[in-house]
Amino acid sequence: MSGVLIGQDAMLQPLHEALRDAPVDDCEIWVHRRRSAITRYARSQIHQNALADEVHVHARAVVRGALGVVTTNGLEADALHRALAGAAELAGHVPANADWPGLADPEHISAPRSFDDATGRADPAEQARAIGAITAAADRAGFRSAGTHQIEVTEDAVANTRGVALYAPAAMAYLRALVQSDVGSGYAEDLAARVGALDAADVAERAIAKCELDRGRRALPPGDHEAVFEELAVAEILRVVSLTGLGAQSVREGRSFMAGRIGEQVTGPRFTLHDDALDPRTLGVAFDVEGTPKRRVTLVERGVARGPVYDRTTAKQLGMRSTGHAADPSRYARGGHAGTLTMLGGDATREELIASVRRGVLITRFHYTNIPDPRRAVMTGTSRDGTFLIEDGRITAALANVRFTMSALDLFAGIELLGRQRLARDWWSSNGMGSVVCLCPSVKFARVTITGSSPT
Amino acid sequence: MTASLADLVDAARRRGAQYADARWVEREQASVTVKDGEIEGVERSGDRGIGLRVLVRGAWGFAATDRTSEAGVAALADEAIRRAAASAGTRRMAVRLAPQAPQRGAYRTPVARDPFAVPLAEQVDLLRATDAALRGPNARTRRAGVSAFRTRKHLVTSEGTDVEQELVDTATSISVLAVKAGAKPAQRSDMRNARQAGWEFVEEDDLPGRAALYRDDAEAILDAPLATARPTTVILDQPFLALLVHESCGHPTESDRVLDHEVAFAGTSFMWPDDRGRLRYGSEHVSMTADATVPGGMGTFGWDDDGVPATRTTLVDRGTFVGYLTSRETAGALGLPASGGSARAEGWQHFPIVRMVNVSLDPGTRRFDDLLREIDDGLLLCSPASYSLDEKRQNFHFSAQVARVIRNGEVEGHVRGVAFQSLTPDFWGRCDGVADDWALHGFLSCAKGEPLQLMRVGHGAAHARFRDLPLEVVP
Numbered sequence: 001m002s003g004v005l006i007g008q009d010a011m012l013q014p015l016h017e018a019l020r021d022a023p024v025d026d027c028e029i030w031v032h033r034r035r036s037a038i039t040r041y042a043r044s045q046i047h048q049n050a051l052a053d054e055v056h057v058h059a060r061a062v063v064r065g066a067l068g069v070v071t072t073n074g075l076e077a078d079a080l081h082r083a084l085a086g087a088a089e090l091a092g093h094v095p096a097n098a099d100w101p102g103l104a105d106p107e108h109i110s111a112p113r114s115f116d117d118a119t120g121r122a123d124p125a126e127q128a129r130a131i132g133a134i135t136a137a138a139d140r141a142g143f144r145s146a147g148t149h150q151i152e153v154t155e156d157a158v159a160n161t162r163g164v165a166l167y168a169p170a171a172m173a174y175l176r177a178l179v180q181s182d183v184g185s186g187y188a189e190d191l192a193a194r195v196g197a198l199d200a201a202d203v204a205e206r207a208i209a210k211c212e213l214d215r216g217r218r219a220l221p222p223g224d225h226e227a228v229f230e231e232l233a234v235a236e237i238l239r240v241v242s243l244t245g246l247g248a249q250s251v252r253e254g255r256s257f258m259a260g261r262i263g264e265q266v267t268g269p270r271f272t273l274h275d276d277a278l279d280p281r282t283l284g285v286a287f288d289v290e291g292t293p294k295r296r297v298t299l300v301e302r303g304v305a306r307g308p309v310y311d312r313t314t315a316k317q318l319g320m321r322s323t324g325h326a327a328d329p330s331r332y333a334r335g336g337h338a339g340t341l342t343m344l345g346g347d348a349t350r351e352e353l354i355a356s357v358r359r360g361v362l363i364t365r366f367h368y369t370n371i372p373d374p375r376r377a378v379m380t381g382t383s384r385d386g387t388f389l390i391e392d393g394r395i396t397a398a399l400a401n402v403r404f405t406m407s408a409l410d411l412f413a414g415i416e417l418l419g420r421q422r423l424a425r426d427w428w429s430s431n432g433m434g435s436v437v438c439l440c441p442s443v444k445f446a447r448v449t450i451t452g453s454s455p456t
Numbered sequence: 457m458t459a460s461l462a463d464l465v466d467a468a469r470r471r472g473a474q475y476a477d478a479r480w481v482e483r484e485q486a487s488v489t490v491k492d493g494e495i496e497g498v499e500r501s502g503d504r505g506i507g508l509r510v511l512v513r514g515a516w517g518f519a520a521t522d523r524t525s526e527a528g529v530a531a532l533a534d535e536a537i538r539r540a541a542a543s544a545g546t547r548r549m550a551v552r553l554a555p556q557a558p559q560r561g562a563y564r565t566p567v568a569r570d571p572f573a574v575p576l577a578e579q580v581d582l583l584r585a586t587d588a589a590l591r592g593p594n595a596r597t598r599r600a601g602v603s604a605f606r607t608r609k610h611l612v613t614s615e616g617t618d619v620e621q622e623l624v625d626t627a628t629s630i631s632v633l634a635v636k637a638g639a640k641p642a643q644r645s646d647m648r649n650a651r652q653a654g655w656e657f658v659e660e661d662d663l664p665g666r667a668a669l670y671r672d673d674a675e676a677i678l679d680a681p682l683a684t685a686r687p688t689t690v691i692l693d694q695p696f697l698a699l700l701v702h703e704s705c706g707h708p709t710e711s712d713r714v715l716d717h718e719v720a721f722a723g724t725s726f727m728w729p730d731d732r733g734r735l736r737y738g739s740e741h742v743s744m745t746a747d748a749t750v751p752g753g754m755g756t757f758g759w760d761d762d763g764v765p766a767t768r769t770t771l772v773d774r775g776t777f778v779g780y781l782t783s784r785e786t787a788g789a790l791g792l793p794a795s796g797g798s799a800r801a802e803g804w805q806h807f808p809i810v811r812m813v814n815v816s817l818d819p820g821t822r823r824f825d826d827l828l829r830e831i832d833d834g835l836l837l838c839s840p841a842s843y844s845l846d847e848k849r850q851n852f853h854f855s856a857q858v859a860r861v862i863r864n865g866e867v868e869g870h871v872r873g874v875a876f877q878s879l880t881p882d883f884w885g886r887c888d889g890v891a892d893d894w895a896l897h898g899f900l901s902c903a904k905g906e907p908l909q910l911m912r913v914g915h916g917a918a919h920a921r922f923r924d925l926p927l928e929v930v931p
Contacts, residue, residue: 040717040720042717042719043549045543045546045549046543047717048516048906049516049517049543050518050806050907051520052907054503054505068499069499069500071500072501073504074522090499090500094580097494124538124541124543128542128543135546144716148720148906176720180719254633254641329497330501367845367846367847368844368846368847370843372853372875375640375641381844382844382847382851384723401851403844403846403877405853430906431906432905432906455850
């Protein structure tokens with residue numbers, strides 16, 4: 001086991017000690033340790049280089065059906081005990097919550113993922129070497145480069161007074177490159193569970209190729225166009241779908257596109273989406289912050305809404321079983337978070353996707369999308385770092401960034417061709433704190449609605 | 457903590473750092489939320505830790521930990537130096553910090569009533585009264601909440617700065633979602649009502665009164681006719697303009713964006729160094745200022761995280777772009793004589809980056825009623841709903857929570873679905889009047905940086921009028 005890990009025994013022991021002396025019968029502690037080394041570069045040199053090692057403790061105590069919560073960042077048993085005592089005191093001041101589902105009971109959890117020691121051991125020099133490979137390649141092409149190399153090691157532990165005691169380590173490695181000329185830019189990235197899977201030369205090559213094409217930008221007139229979305233652009237749409245409609249709370253409150261439509265055809269038959277933290281090709285922990293095993297959830301099957309993900313509270317409210325999707329309430333909306341999405345792909349190559357377009361647009365990724373109409377999953381955002389005109393199956397010109405405004409359901413109704421799946425995070429989720437990880441394909445869409453454009 | 461910050465800075469210097477600063481931060485938060493009349497959450501949180509930043513051969517390294525034993529803290533210096541050395545291996549231009557005289561002292565938020573000492577029962581009573589005011593015939597989901605924040609910081613630098621601060625913030629939130637068969641759901645909310653102050657801020661804010669207005673808006677929007685897509689005259693209210701100033705002036709005047717520090721994530725700017733004094737940003741009615749000294753502002757402090765005293769910087773002067781938000785590093789890179797004091801880190805675990813302080817639209821001299829009276833046919837837009845901007849902060853799209861018809865100088869009924877897309881200079885160029893009813897707003901979570909840092913910032917604005925703004929309609 002890597003020396004960078006605190007380890008199962010050292011993580012769970014203080015939880016057991018604190019729970020042994022718990023101030024009330026029903027208590028739960030979730031601990032998330034995060035060691036994140038983020039090296040950022042711009043203008044072909046490293047400008048920020050930070051390591052943060054932190055522990056987040058979430059302690060819950062229940063008194064006569066009332067819940068108190070205290071969070072802190074001390075892993076020592078006495079700090080945990082103080083947190084539980086504080087939570088119990090808060091719970092004593094509030095009335096019982098009729099929706100309280102009780103703490104989780106122990107259940108079988110799938111075998112944890114293997115933890116890659118080499119990723120845990122990666123040091124700043126190794127991160128700098130990967131960045132150096134990109135900056136050198138960009139230099140040779142006459143461009144400047146910017147981006148991020150991130151190594152993240154996490155350890156999650158959950159224990160409660162009903163006997164749950166879980167632990168899982170995880171690792172993530174990420175490398176991105178934005179290559180710029182005076183007139184354009186190109187972007188590429190790699191995301192993996194192992195640092196050894198990052199290919200700096202390939203990331204550089206892909207970003208440089210895009211940048212070389214991005215010159216002489218033209219403006220695309222507003223209107224409906226055929227389109228190819230690469231994986232990062234598809235991941236952006238999937239995040240919007242997740243945030244607007246895949247949690248049980250949003251269904252219960254009538255905000256979700258699924259509300260009142262479960263079992264109905266909500267989009268096209270080529271769209272199938274799961275949440276599956278157990279898929280070995282993606283990143284995820286096998287249990288949630290309440291200690292419930294994560295289950296593979298079919299969200300949309302061949303365009304038919306099948307149902308959302310649940311935490312314990314929404315499961316009780318709606319007469320269901322938790323799917324193991326309770327998430328850190330300090331970062332995500334309550335009621336279930338679908339953060340490990342897998343979208344069914346196909347086998348089309350990038351060239352085949354482009355070749356299938358008579359006249360349309362290729363989008364590499366989006367920036368700052370938002371959701372004007374959550375109920376219909378309408379999103380708007382601008383493209384960036386590689387937007388091109390496709391004519392007769394070939395890229396023929398660079399385009400100024402376009403504004404896309406459309407319902408994700410209408411978009412997926414127009415899937416014509418699917419590429420191979422790739423691990424990807426959308427623009428927002430690439431912020432170093434995670435949000436939604438997608439295993440998704442690039443896609444040829446019959447129609448996207450472009451409503452505006454940035455200046456050329 | 458067993459080791460002192462000064463010892464840590466000394467340790468970094470002995471290991472070869474040309475500059476070092478150590479920052480201890482301790483944060484507390486307490487919040488209560490009521491949903492549909494029942495308590496949804498009662499939570500307290502806190503964290504504390506230490507961050508060490510070093511410059512080695514002109515390049516930065518940073519390490520942070522919450523394990524503050526002597527051994528844990530000593531390992532920080534080694535890690536920060538190791539990271540700086542790796543950075544230095546790629547260095548093409550050395551970091552040059554703008555000069556700053558050593559600072560000593562303490563700053564505390566003036567607080568009349570400690571929000572952490574307010575009895576829980578009093579908070580719950582207030583929120584239940586607020587919730588009751590949100591009840592309407594079609595209200596599906598109602599939420600009301602109060603939060604309190606306390607941040608204690610201690611900064612020691614190798615140049616002799618040693619400053620301590622205690623910042624106290626208080627925030628409220630209200631939201632109501634109205635749902636009715638055959639109508640699009642209507643959401644009315646306010647998530648940006650925060651002040652650097654104690655519980656007196658909550659006492660001065662009439663939460664139940666505001667909740668009743670939000671309830672009435674949500675109910676009215678359900679039955680409102682769809683707006684018409686056309687160019688028209690609009691007046692935007694202060695909460696709407698606070699966000700517009702934030703997104704379209706605050707972010708593009710962050711100087712790290714023009715140095716490409718954020719190009720791969722948060723983006724760049726359309727306001728370049730050579731544009732200062734030349735770029736027409738808006739009409740002559742538009743002036744914008746960054747000011748970390750505004751009483752009650754969420755971007756107010758004694759010193760930033762570089763140890764630079766709070767100051768005031770003009771960003772846009774009567775329509776012309778003139779200045780940036782800066783840190784010591786970015787001021788040095790841009791050749792400015794001094795930092796504008798905008799280096800801020802969310803917590804102990806974060807590297808300080810250029811952030812907004814209190815960035816505001818300066819008040820005008822007209823009365824709101826006069827701006828209104830001069831409109832024969834237009835809209836009053838209140839509070840933003842969705843917003844999206846391109847990576848240069850040039851093309852943007854905003855939609856409104858509330859749109860009221862203005863006819864012959866009078867505010868009439870609601871219309872729904874109002875949105876607009878514009879380019880920043882075009883939008884602000886349409887401004888033909890700013891009122892004198894300036895009001896301060898506070899945001900809790902401006903997002904930027906990798907890892908993401910959520911910063912508290914302040915924005916002041918007054919009602920302002922924009923001519924011939926092309927409107928879109930979201931059906």
